[in-house]
Amino acid sequence: MKDVLSLLRFDLTQALRNRGVVIWVLLFPLLLATVFVFMFDGYASGSAAHAARVGVVSDGSATAAELTAVLDELSDGEDAVLEVVTYPDEASAAAGAEAEEVCAYVVASAEAAPRMEVPARSTGTVDQAVVQLVLERYLQVSATMAAVAEADPEALSSAEAATNLAEALAGDDVLTERLSVLRTESSEFARFYYAMLGFSSLMGAQVALLLVVTKRADGSPEGARRQLGAVGPVRQLAAALLAAWVVVFACLVVALVYIRLVADVSFGGREGLAVAACAACALVSCAVGTLIGSIPRLSTSAKDVVCTIATMGLSLPAGLFGTPSLRLADWLSLHLPWAQAINPAVQVGEAFYRLAFYDSLAPFAQSLGTLLAISAALFVVAALFMRRQRYAAL
């Protein structure tokens, strides 16, 4: 036991003195989180709650005035749906739309029904759909009145009845109540931070990789000498893996504390369990590093490249790299769920997600179980690799 502790101390020192470990496993996630904090700061107020800027070109007729009055009404107050910009003619409105001053412009005239024009460079945006909905509601009043005139003529027997129906159609009586079903308020930015923890876990694989190649006979000259040392290879490996786990776990906890306190990312009041999740993440990190470190007939520099590519490649479907990768993650979850289930970076993000947002701890426990299973599988494959090369290299 004493010799293992001595080896553990040595391995910890070796890992912490390695510049790459300090930079990539400890500092890089903190830098990434800092960039996220600044990046999302401008959006913190919520991109969903803004008025759609729309241009209006009116011919000054009474019909056009009626429509512009409706649009103006919707652009009043704090909860305004629209922000109306008036243009003197279509040419200037088109220029404004192409310069992205407005999402679209509306032509209101007495001669034709309202028309919406959108710039070719950005069609089908949510803002345009909001303007479309407003205009369609406006058109549907007269269309519904026409339908009622056929189905129930008596309902329009008087001018007052017709006015009441028109006002009711344009009214806002129906209520929807927004449910809050999650343990803690979710945001699109939380996913990035959880994915970042997955990325950090995989970056941590470098620690195990570093320590494993210095223990294996075919990994490095130092490893060859160690294989012939007084302490058996299994105990050496055990000490190395324990040291790697301690280092990665500590780095993950530092990242966790940083994003909790600085970025104000919620873990649903379950910070203690989040630390436990870090322990599982550190284990899977060690397993990935051990597997790459044990690949036979591959130089250490090539293993470093494999580790980097694996880190980036596995983090992509975890949704780390912006909205496109989030879409890719959602697509894979829908069509290839098994690919997400065996991806450790995805499972790390999932674990924190489930911890923060679900009432039940069962999904979180399931994620931890998956991480442990992935770790076990990777360790088994690594052991098979190591077993086959153990004597050949000596």
Add this chain to the structure above:
Amino acid sequence: MQLFRLAGHVVLRHRGLLALYVVMLGAFGWLMASYVGTDSSAYEAVRPTVAVVDRDGSAVSEALADYAAEAGELVALPDTAYALQDAAAKDLANYVLVIPEGYGEALEAAARGGAEMPALECVVSYSDASGSLADQRVRAYAQQLYALLAETGLSVEQAVACAEEARASEGAQLEVGVIASGDSGALPTDYLVFMQFSTYALFGGTAILIACGLRSLGRDQPVTARLLAAPVSDATRGTQLALACLGVGLAVWAAMGVLGVLWCAGSLASSDVRLMLLAQVPLLALACVGAAYGYLLWGLGATGDLAHAAGNMGSMVLTFLGGTWVQQASMGAAVTAVARLTPIWWVIHAMGAVYAADGLTGELVASVLAQSAIVALFAVAIAVAGTALARARARS
């Protein structure tokens, strides 16, 4: 020029680094570009993903459920608390409509007899405004039903049919046109996004390629000791190495340019080649900055992890400040003030001007060249600092 060729070959033979910092980052830029899509000549309204939990089963709730499904992409969702949490947490649906039990009767009672208006329940996605849009659509339709029930003698079934007829009628259809663009040669959005993301490779990738690739020609390496004994003056040797660094920058710039054209070939078909070339000028200047930064790192003796860290972290911070990840217009005043002191901000700004241009004009060319010159000044300043530091270290 023997040393220039040698250094260039040595760097460009680091295939792993080329794969990582040119091909992989180029693919990353392509992924980002593919997300924004291309310009369109037809308008198609956004369709949020929608899930419906109907606990009522009335004619009103069925009509609402049908409408919600028609207005978006329907996602199946079981009526359990866990499924609702799952949908909200994973953003499986932009909008989940929950129609409470008895809603149809309560709506009719509110419309006919002035009873209290019942409320629909919903879970709106945090990800974007699509969920709110879906909510507005559903409310608009429910309002239509409510108005018909309140102000006419129609039964619920008749009101639903009347609403359907009105929505399908020609008069209710909005004509949506796409503005006929006069600037047919303008750059497409996906190409702009690709170029914006190529700044990471042009700055950080170039720097890392040089710092790591020229390691074998470092001050402490035996090859350098032999080169010092060769009949070549210090100035000539230094010039050739600096030119080799510049050559690497040019190679990365050319590679990213070719990848961009290949990946965005479809959308670039109608673009003005002169605008494409003009947009490459600030990127070329940035590649020179990357080369100068790599030369500085090499001169400082940065190797391995340190060079990778300096390249990647520098690139990440500068691309963020420059506006690659977040639009410049969305940045706060303080961040913008700092960002203007960095080269990538000017590159993105110049490319934005080319993208917004109707066509090639003298004013645009002058503006882009001026901004590229500012970027080139960064390259000169960093290269001078690198040379000074390298000479100081050589004397020490």
